[in-house]
Amino acid sequence: MGRTLRNRKRIGKRVAHSASSDELIGLFKWLKMKVRNQKLRPTMFHDTGRGLMTKRPIYPGDVIIAIPKSFLITMDTVLKSEVGFLLKRSHLKLNLQQAMSIFLITESEKQEESVWWRYIKVLPETFDTPAFWKSSDLCLLSKNVYKKTFAALNDLQTFYDEIILFLSSSKEVTITFNEFRWAWYCINSRSIYYDCDSSPYITDTNKNIALAPFLDLLNHSTTAEVEAAFNMNNNCFEIKTYNSFRKYDQVFISYGAHSNTHLLMEYGFILPDNPHDVYEIDYDEIVKVAQNLNLQYIDKKKRVIEENAINRKLVCSKEGMSWSIHAVLKILAMDFTELKSWKLIFKDDTISVTNQKAVKNMSQIILQQELLEIRSVFVKFPSKDKSRLTRHQNLALDLLTIEENILQQSIKLLQ
Template identity: 35%
Template sequence: MQLAGNILISLPETCLLTTSTVLKSYMGEYIKRWKPPVSPLQALCSFLIAERHHAAASAWSPYIKVLPTSYTCPVYFSDDILDLLPWGVRKKASGQKERVRELYLYSRPFFSSLQPLFSLPVEDLFTYDAFRWAWCSVNTRTVYMEHAQSDCLSREGNDYALAPYLDLLNHSPNVQVEAGFNKVSRCYEIRSIQGCRRFQQAFICYGPHDNQRLLLEYGFVAPGNLHRVVYVDVGALMLCLHKGDKQLQQKLLFLEENGFLSDLTFGADGPSWRLMTALRLLSLRPEQHASWKSVLLGAAVSQDREEWCVHKAQTLWQRLSDDATDALKKLAELTDSADQARMEQLVVVESLRREEQEILERARDVLRNLLPQPPPWQQDGVQNTGR
């Protein structure tokens, strides 16, 4: 039985951990005094680290105790595991790791100012490891809740709320919910719209995310995700292009200016429209310059250019497929000597790569059908009788 329209969970405002909680706490005065103001994210991370240290003495202890002690998000990955990711998400993950470390280094003077609150040296408490844990706790578990800007905090987004108990809900791409703070009941409410069934595990949807985004932000992959795709990066695209094309740079610039050099993908239903459109533009001969604009609007130019595009898509497909197979081989080698934490990270990466392989398998069949089929007597296993 569907639970459409029913409230799945309603959490009173007093149970939410937000920047208001932090500003009203023992840490509030320190934050208010600090210049330039710390960001809402820094404030929440600092508070989580301090509360974890206070253990049973903290009012938030029942919550902190059930938080994961470590995460399978890429900020925890060592370089050899990052190297197993597809190019685009690897680049984003490395950037994210760098930003978290920079934020930690930037926050250290503020952490030092908190020394009067602790008997232990703050350097032993506010370590990079603790900061990374707090950052992942905020990044993977907060719900969106707008707050009024506070003069004591920097102007960066102040829309985080840690919501104990409510944050136990896992993600499913197949459900629809409505979530938000109800100003009348003063509760954070999640209402089921579609996909939740009585007596079954309740899921919520974190957003229409593909698997790379889920891995990057939440440290997991959803098998069979209806938003799953395999990305084609510009580097791979360049490798399969004809270097003798004198208009190549001009074409690439034109594609970039029109937003056609990103989000080029293969899905289970084959190469995306954007990928085929970019290839179509790249396929044009010098004398077809007049067709550039119409191609971006979806026009096909000629049968031989269409075939060129499908062949290039097949070359790209092969590269992506080889890359996934290669990564899975290397992954198997690392698994042999992995401890539990690394093993959990490898399982997530393996799951991403296997999903990729499955998408590509399906895309291959679609690609085959895009080429004109040879007459029956030229197909494998069919004898031409000469009649």
């Protein structure tokens, strides 16, 4: 079972803290002899915080970083650890992110005794994702983002309860919810895609993840173009960029084409002028508008919409409402004869003048309702002066303002 785990009175006494420049350099030195293509150096930037700076020019097609497999925390790493011993003797299985969370917590308590200590001690102590916010600050989010946060917290509690049940047979192992939340979001915000084989001790759900020390210091940009994959030839996880960077520039990668809502939920930040920003419209709210207008055959129309998965990606952006919203509204506005030919929506043609007017009317009602809902949240802020708001309150205010602008632009495009 291992000396450290046997002798430990309590697992999960986390000692990770905000990383200093010296600690970032320590991590860099730890990896220096193994990490190839040493173009990058950890640096604290004024606008983005810690990140990676290039020591020489980088050109499109360059591999900016290559982390050897031995420095990745993977399923194999967890299964070969003391946590792996617990997994192998239990009749219960966890998903990899749960198992990796326990691994991070146990390794954190070992401090210098852990081979991963230089990495663990530069991990953030807390996160700006809404899962870490106070209840009073969560009330400053729009209803859509609040619902997402509530669902995420429920899922997190379920995962934690499964861990507690899993650890119930181990008297020396206890983990608090806060400790688990910390470890979960360390993985959630930093993991890379790493293909691995199935294991009889780990569920297949979300198993293709790994942590890559140093690589996860790279910050996100919507303009970054990269290719990330494990290179079987050199046994390294590599990131290749298709951007150019001058000497001493901060090097960015892309976490994906994500809206600010997603970035806040998963990573704890938002970006101004994010080209991927959208505002989600709840399907039930759309149906409710149709019902309030006394449109007929609603149940039949709902079956058509739901059985054909048309009620997905119901969003609006600065370019207006998505195709899916228009398609749902067209179907809801159809008369009995038009409904027989509902597949005409895929041709993007006008169904009829009457249908077109009904769609526009519902669109205006929906967007105005959403806009009023957003504006009702602004009055909840303790101050109009951003300098007097907390970081989380400012994040909520910025996101709310972005959502308001999207709705205003969508309404303007209807006119």
